[in-house]
Amino acid sequence: MTTQEAKFQYLLRLGDSNLIIGHRLSEWCGAGPILEEDIALINIALDFVGNATALLGYAATVEGNGRTEDDLAYLRNEREFRNLLITEQPNGDYASTITRQFLYDVYTFYLYEALKSSKDETIAALAVKSHKEVTYHLRHTTEWMYRLGDGTAESHERMQNAINDLWMFTGEMFDMDEVDQILIKEGIAPDLNNIKSQWETHVKRVIAEATLQIPTYNFKQKGSKEGKHSEHLGFLLAEMQSVHRAFPGAKW
């Protein structure tokens, strides 16, 4: 694998994860539990989709086959997507959405902090920008972790259920393969073992403060790095890509 191929794959991983979680959050539009939360989730969704546009645009440039960010977003099939499994999990109740977002926000907070010093200038520039936004996202989800975890008996139970259900998707966030190894050697990507220890410390602290428990099981669901997804992604793409596929090449 060449550095260029590794970089393309890596950009798909970053860009697809943000695109898919951004799309998931956008499903709350008009359906948020209160108006302020509706607005907050859509603001956050916008940051992720905007960032995905830039990352996938750069992926297309790196690939050099004349594709655009829209081609990558709308004309790939499920097995070609490289988003983390946690990002495609359904919204569920508000506890599930907040927990999914919190676990991913802590990940992106430390990942983009590390990517700020990437030797690839474009990745570094996008990381600087993203990290500012993610800081706001993380503050928001952290407040909700406390509010719901340390809230009523019902909100506590729902939060604990959400953590139990989603925990199995967190392990693969730190898996490394040839793509990572090549880019670590080039100084383009960080060693995910470092991100893992920062993530674990942070997540464990907040979950404990929110009077919640880390699950005791060790099972880890994985596969996104090879394009193996849960059944949820296909349905998400069917909706997200339907207009573009029905009217190929349509412009606003």
Place this chain on the structure above:
Amino acid sequence: MSSRPQRRDLLSVTEISNKMPNITADQIFQLLSQIPDPEIPVININELGILRDVKWDGELCTVVITPTYSGCPAMKVIEDDIKILLKEKGIENVKVDLVYSPAWTTDWINDEAKEKLRAYGIAPPEVTSIDKGLLLGKARHLKCPQCNSENVTMISQFGSTACKALYRCNDCKEPFDYFKCI
């Protein structure tokens, strides 16, 4: 029908576009500084720090802009506004480049523009972009843009646009937008 476009007008645009550009990059920068931000029309795209540079590359005019937030939906509108304004001035060979570095910061908004925001009813960003209290949830000293009271409460970190948070004044009871530091 009188509403039909007149051929004479169409020709005059063509004539202008065939002329060599006779305007410097600095002059174009000043010209584009008239364009208001689509979502906060009280300040322009230069005051907001979105307009970064104008360059002539032969006969191609390149305008460099940067987004406030990654997904700011106003960027496309701003790009169109730039092209329309330049076309009116007879400059049609225009490329608008979107750059991400250096990352946009509220530090680029000067005091004069901040005063315009305040007068418009938006509490301007504080001096530093590094909001150290952000993750710790520390209170900030904001003033209500209506009555100057510091007795304010944050309603939501996310407001009507990506760059604003929603606050309420506990004295005059008015809700207001706060331009977030980033």
